[in-house]
């Protein structure tokens with residue numbers, strides 16, 4: 001079967017919920033992926049930052065294989081010998097006293113929403129079922145019904161109501177809007193420190209710090225969704241670290257498994273996460289020994305290979321080089337670490353055709369929100385590889 005055969009089969013039998021580039025990948029290693037026709041590409045998406053450690057990282061692969069031969073799923077009805085070690089290592093690495101493991105990112109967001117509500121009723125004494133959570137416009141937190149209930153993207157919502165109440169949407173980057181939206185019933189403010197899916201939107205300097213102050217002053221939890229920005233992607237362990245902010249609750253996913261397996265988690269200290277009692281939340285696969293072993297290895301790679309520092313240094317270089325490209329189509333180049341967005345002018349007629357042109361040159365990038373090309377390669381990329389990609393990117397940004 002060639003590329004077209006796979007594409008046709010997928011279109012015939014699968015629900016069309018994505019608009020992928022027509023590249024059919026059959027294997028990958030580090031920053032490189034290979035398609036069924038034997039062509040090699042530089043991956044500049046990293047599965048939306050799930051493979052920060054690079055594709056099929058040998059250490060994580062070994063952890064997966066070793067654990068798969070022993071025991072993969074116990075359910076939380078019984079304990080296993082990997083989960084306690086993941087808890088401890090996550091705590092030592094992030095400074096949060098406890099964590100709650102889930103599978104997908106959206107599930108961890110749901111768990112964080114439940115946690116914030118429980119805290120509001122038990123600790124803040126908000127009248128039951130009145131808790132409000134403040135979120136930002138153009139957010140992306142996942143695809144479940146509750147999570148799309150506070151999305152501002154019509155495509156994610158229009159045909160899918162009725163929605164979960166209890167969310168207040170304010171403008172991203174505007175701290176006055178948050179202050180105004182707070183009521184005695186506000187449980188939490190939940191934000192992405194940088195909005196990845198919205199097009200790598202970086203809020204004004206000092207925004208998160210100010211939000212944290214407002215939250216503290218008003219007895220409101222600050223919850224950050226670091227599913228995409230966390231675990232070294234922006235040049236620090238967490239994007240909130242750039243402003244020395246320590247949120248009350250942090251949500252991680254994606255790179256928590258280095259791309260091998262869905263693993264997510266909610267991090268918080270004991271006075272918050274300790275509020276959950278047996279039966280109030282759960283997941284058959286959440287915290288399973290295979291997931292825990294994979295996550296432990298994924299975290300170890302981030303530490304041992306100093307991926308945050310790498311992302312900081314190479315991100316700075318890549319951003320600077322991209323900024324120097326002269327192109328009639330580019331409106332702005334922005335980024336933190338190796339999370340970079342190239343925003344095109346409206347006259348450029350969309351980022352898609354540029355991504356297709358990049359594909360022809362052996363670079364896989366994906367448009368986000370129509371007019372932004374995101375460059376987010378695995379953090380194990382080196383300067384030589386960036387230098388290899390730049391002439392092609394320069395050429396593509398200058399197509400007619």
Ligand SMILES: *Cc1c(COP(=O)(O)O)cnc(C)c1O
Pocket residue numbers: 048103104105106107109140141142143192196197225226227228229253254
């Ligand atoms: C990807 C993502 C999610 C959802 O994660 P899934 O694993 O796809 O459910 C939530 N928040 C942010 C910021 C993300 O980038």
